[in-house]
Amino acid sequence: MSDATLNSVTQDPDDFAVQVADQIKTFIVAVSEVSKAREPEEAVPVLLLQVSQLLLAGGRLGAYEDILPDERYEPDLGPEPDADGLRERFAALLEPIDVYSEVFDPYEPRKPPVPHRISDDLADLVTDLGHGLAHYEADRTAEAMWWWQFSYFSNWGSTASAALRALQSLIAHIRLNQPLQELDGLDTDQDPGDGDLAEEAGRVMAEEIAGPLGLRPVT
Numbered sequence: 522m523s524d525a526t527l528n529s530v531t532q533d534p535d536d537f538a539v540q541v542a543d544q545i546k547t548f549i550v551a552v553s554e555v556s557k558a559r560e561p562e563e564a565v566p567v568l569l570l571q572v573s574q575l576l577l578a579g580g581r582l583g584a585y586e587d588i589l590p591d592e593r594y595e596p597d598l599g600p601e602p603d604a605d606g607l608r609e610r611f612a613a614l615l616e617p618i619d620v621y622s623e624v625f626d627p628y629e630p631r632k633p634p635v636p637h638r639i640s641d642d643l644a645d646l647v648t649d650l651g652h653g654l655a656h657y658e659a660d661r662t663a664e665a666m667w668w669w670q671f672s673y674f675s676n677w678g679s680t681a682s683a684a685l686r687a688l689q690s691l692i693a694h695i696r697l698n699q700p701l702q703e704l705d706g707l708d709t710d711q712d713p714g715d716g717d718l719a720e721e722a723g724r725v726m727a728e729e730i731a732g733p734l735g736l737r738p739v740t
Contacts, residue, residue: 537581538662541669544578545650547571552643556610564614568643569688572681575646579678582670590667602651604644611640621687625679642684649677 551571558564582588612619622634649672657665672678693699 538657538666541578541581542654542657542665544574545654545669548575549647549650549654552647553607556607556614556643558614561615561618564611565618565688565691568639569685569692572646572685572688575650576678576681576685578669579673579681582666582673583678585670588663588667588670590664591661592664595664595668601648604648607647608640608644611643612638615639618691621690623683623686637683637687639684639687642680645680646677646684649680 548571551567555564555567555571619638619640620636621639623637624632624634626632650669653665653668653672656662656668
């Protein structure tokens, strides 16, 4: 029976929870290691793979009916781990390509694209997923699964989807020998209007990033 046809997590919950937890742990460990890379070519392809696999776990969570925790109130986990170091390492590593534009809600009309950073996305993902992992490692499996499912819908699912789109678009631009729009002048602290992205974006040739990524440069 496929995951999408299961009516609730009570059907074979152990295997499902173990598989989801393994994918999430793999993502957290891999992303933490990738943040220590010296060059973008060591990071971007691995990030593309890891975010894609993470979204598979999210899709499986989304296909289930609502998962309910065992307790009404979430147990206190203590201080949240600090992801600022991870964020800063990725910001430095991905500096030429960190900022990208994204539409927050594709079903909300007339909303302009807003700036995002891949480094922020990855740090937020590790924080969200690590919160659930703390429950899982404390043998509160239902609490962990509830948190991962809830936060998939409310936060990390859209964050991972946006980051994946940016990573896929980056590599596609280079592989297809298409120039990239530079977003260095656009920062995530700004509140851009409809025309700001076009006005602030400069031209940067794909070979500037194709070289570090080890991909085919523009000819």
